Amino acid sequence: MKVRAYGKLNLTLDVLGRRPDGYHLLDTVMQSISVWDELDIQTSRQPGVHLQCNKDRLPTDSKNTVYRAAKFFLEDCGLADQGVYIFIKKYIPSRSGMGGGSADAAAALRGLNEMFKTGLTTEQLMAIGARVGADVPFCVMGGAARCTGVGANVEPVAPLPDCWLVVCKPPAGMSTPRAYSILDQYPLSSTQATPRMLEALEAGNLKRVAKCLGNRFDETIRLAPVRALKRAMVDAGALGSMMTGSGSSVYGIFVSEDQAREALETIDSMGRTFLAQPCSGI
Structure with a gap:
């Protein structure tokens, strides 16, 4: 099986x-x-x-x-x-x-x-x-x-609206325990992203979703390759870009497959890349 x-x-x-x-x-x-x-x-x-x-x-x-x-x-x-x-x-x-x-x-x-x-x-x-x-x-x-x-x-919750995702894992990585040890040196999340995201997902508004992305690890760890990838994603036309989890992969949200594939080619040298879409996961 x-x-x-x-x-x-x-x-x-x-x-x-x-x-x-x-x-x-x-x-x-x-x-x-x-x-x-x-x-x-x-x-x-x-x-x-x-x-x-x-x-x-x-x-x-x-x-x-x-x-x-x-x-x-x-x-x-x-x-x-x-x-x-x-x-x-x-x-x-x-x-x-x-x-x-x-x-x-x-x-x-x-x-x-x-x-x-x-x-x-x-x-x-x-x-x-x-x-x-x-x-x-x-x-x-x-x-x-x-x-x-x-x-x-x-x-x-309501799923991410139809879109294309470009994901890139840079060579630099970090273990979850190490990421938490860095995060503990900073205050807790002050402005919380999740409530705004839930409203954007419920509305089914992709542009609004992209503006509501947030990750406390991204704010505190600030890996140079992650910052470079986020800039590259936005420069390539992403509606928004963010690190996922405790890192170090970065994703960008794109409206069309063509736009996402062009972005994929642009960042291909920056790490291991994936072209994806939201799915049910089962």
Whole structure:
């Protein structure tokens, strides 16, 4: 069984506080996009979870989100004596803010649910996913959503209007823990982007959406390649441009495919590029 694992973009990312346990409180709007990894899931005669990946540097043990998601699924469904083999074909870059690891875990949960005919609801799969990572519940549901708390409270919202997206992952990257350590040196989000974004999405106004983009990590980390990419996107005709997640990928919103493809050629030398559209994520 082959399952797609769709990446995501943060249209907004406000940081509202920090819990006593160190986790940050977020208010973010995320949108699934048509850039994906692919999982090949099969049963195995050997009990347990067995992973392989086309990227040798990625772990294939309990450090991998897919491994943990599959293990939790089998245990929760009374299938701990079963075996699964999963091959992960990675396309979404790591340390990009595009949610590749979370998307892979979510795809594993959906695929295993179908393979073993366990009949878990989306909400039940999301609950398992929340034990793997904060972005996994969103990736299980897909589409567009407002995610609050540590990011695992997911509420569907109006999707990004029809458009074309150019995404570029520059060579420079940053781990999520490092990004948060930098962010903690600054005050919390003062002007919150998410409420304005929700109004723009509900109105279905793409130009207004593009003007409401916001990301507290983008404001505080200020990586030089990210700033250069945002300028290049706007110069190429993007209605708006923003870094996604804790970085370092940057996206631009374009009205037409032709315009987006021209922009793609312009920035191709600045990193790994993708042409995408908003999608349901499942």
